[in-house]
Amino acid sequence: MTERYGDHDYWNERYELSDCPFDWMCSYDDLAPNLRMVLPSAHTMPSILVVGCGDAPFSADLYLDGYRNTLNVDYSDVVIRKQRGRFPFLENNFQVMNCLDMKEIDDDTFDAVIDKSLIDTTMCYANGHDTTMQLYRELSRVLRPGGRLITISLHREIEVLPYGIDNPACSFAASSCALAGTRENDTCYSFCVFDKLDGCDAETAAVISSVHPIEFIDAVSWDSRGENEKESNGFIDELLVSFNYALEAI
Ligand SMILES: C[S@@+](CC[C@H](N)C(=O)[O-])C[C@H]1O[C@@H](n2cnc3c(N)ncnc32)[C@H](O)[C@@H]1O
Structure with a gap:
């Protein structure tokens, strides 16, 4: 089932069926x-790209x-x-845009990029690892030097971070x-x-790096969230539970 999440027709059919x-x-x-802590202040009118926006109210709320x-x-x-x-x-x-190849967007354009669960979808593509490496390459390309990518994912941090950090x-x-989910049956999600x-000079890169590690608000320990977290097959089970939960909600 999850391989369908990498299928363009699947998403179009799903969105045709749902008005919710x-x-x-x-x-x-x-x-x-x-988000307010890690995004540039709204008063500075930062340019923000939301990738794989789907039918979420998130874009309007932002x-x-x-x-x-x-x-x-979204594609x-x-x-x-x-x-x-x-x-x-x-x-x-x-x-409409394919986030794996955003020809429409010049290099070094955005102050910030937000990926909320697009990464979970690219991981489900047939060639999930390479596709997600390509996604991060593309997200990095469209960010200006010193710009910020925020990824919110059903996958744990240790599964998300390598796509940015170990990506040549x-x-x-x-x-x-x-962070802790607040819905019924929700577990955790990662915020990276x-x-x-x-593109930054050494001095600027040192200043940027010095803000890390960021102290997040209300961070939790992933394993503190319910018995299902300790079961085998950890994240894939959790991914399926969340996807099924999402489908049921339609
Ligand atoms: C799991 S949904 C997340 C939707 C939304 N961001 C949210 O948090 O509710 C993934 C979305 O990514 C889109 N998507 C998948 N592959 C894409 C690609 N290569 N380029 C652009 N969008 C893509 C799908 O159409 C779908 O809307």
Whole structure:
């Protein structure tokens, strides 16, 4: 079943069938304390790219929280059409795009990129590891030097961090934590922050690196969350539970 998450037609069919907006894993409100801490101040009008935005209310919530200079992209034309209709004030901020090859976006463009669970999908592609390495290469490319990538994932930090840190195409300073899910049956998700050092001079790179490790708000210990965490097959079980939970909610 999970291999379908790497299938473009699967997502279009799913979005055709559903008119119910859904935030995977957690809502904007759940993330807001940490997001506001790690994003540049909204007053500076930072440019923010949200990749694999899906039908989540997250993009609108980010905008309504004061982050007005955003671009929200997904490769499903169906979901982008629906999001534009749902949030007319954001119509021009939604675009169809394949995040593995964002030809439409120049190098070094964005102050911040937010990946909320796109990484969980690319890991399910037939060639999941290489596809996710490619995704991080692309996310790094569109970030300006010193820009910040934030990844929120169903996978643990130790499974997410290597895509940025052990990726020959990227140079990032990183911090991460686990946050507790607030929905029924929810477990944890990871919150990882990567600062792009590529293109920075040595002095700037040292200043950027010095903010790590970041002290996150309300971080938890992953293993403290319920018996299911201690079962074998850890994250894949958890991924399936969360995906099934999401499907049931539609
Ligand atoms: C698990 S959903 C997450 C949706 C949303 N970010 C959220 O948190 O609720 C993954 C989304 O990634 C999109 N997606 C998958 N592969 C993609 C790609 N190569 N480029 C752009 N979007 C992609 C899917 O269409 C889907 O909307």
